[in-house]
Amino acid sequence: METLVTIAIVLIMIFLGALVLHLLKVQQAGRIADHDDTRFRPRPRRAGKQTGTSSRPLWRGVLTVRRSSSAGPATTPPVxxxxxxxxxxxxxxTAVLRLETTSDRTAMFDGAWWPRSREAAAQLPALITALTARLGPIARVGLDSSAWEDAPRSLVIDGHTVRVDWSPVGDNTMIVTRGEQDHFSFLLIPPQAPAPTARTAMTMATRADHNTSATQILTASGIVSTPAGPAS
Structure with a gap:
């Protein structure tokens, strides 16, 4: 009888030992799985950051442009x-403005302007700033729409709004208005004109006794070639 009890106790101890060993193996396996899961789990992304992109939020249809504090674009020198x-x-x-205009304004032009390009929004601010210093506040400018690449309706220059009127006249002229009805007529020199011919045209336009049209001045100075006559 004692032998049977001893055998039973041994078997129970063996069973309990096997059970404890099995439980230890299961616990160890669980720790390894947790470690591997933490090791290979992707790290959470930070708020506002996307893979391969900037951390700044992206907005559709919004463009921020920094403007220069000067009257005209930073790349356009003064007139x-x-x-x-x-x-x-x-x-x-360069712009030329006669210091003494005739009272009856019998001359065709009061001045001439040789812009650097055909971009009105880039060229007008510096011109208007220079004319304002000489003539006073400029109210509006009239330009030939066929001679420019852009057509702004108005410009804000030094806090003052200047209206820009456009007409497809094709006459290479510009009208500057001071106040309500004080107009100044300018000859426009094409930007691509050579310096010697541009100077000749500007000199002709600002003569007090000169009543020649813009086309005639540009042709006489050599900026515009004389149209060929009909073939005989």
Whole structure:
């Protein structure tokens, strides 16, 4: 009888030992699985950051543009406002305005302007700034729409709004209005004109006794070639 009891106790101890060993193996396997899952689990992304993109939020249809604090674009130098093209040097960006205009305005033009390009929004601010210093506040500018690549309706220059009127006249002229009805007529020199011919045209346009049209001045100075006559 004692032998049977001893055998039973041994078997129970063996069973319990096997059970404990099995439980230890299961626990160890669970720890390994948790470790591997943490090791290979993707890290959460930070708020506002996307893979391969900037951390800044993306907005559709929104464009931020930094503007220069000067009157015109930062890349456009000031306009050189001359009183006489005969004795003073001229270059692209130069404007000539007669200091003494006739009271009856019998001359065709009061001045001439040689812009650097055909981009009105880039060229007008510097010109208007220079004319404002000489003439006072400019109310509006009239331009030929066929001579420019853009057509802004108005420009804000030094806090002052200047209206821009457009007409497809094709006459290479510009009208500057000071106040309500004080108009100044300018000859427009094409940006691609050579310096010698541009100077000649500006000199002709600002003569007080000159009543020649813009086309005639540009043709006489060599900027515009004379149309060929009909073949005989």
């Amino acid at each position: 050189l406002l001359r009183a006489d093209a005969r004795t003073q040097p001229v270059a692209p960006g």
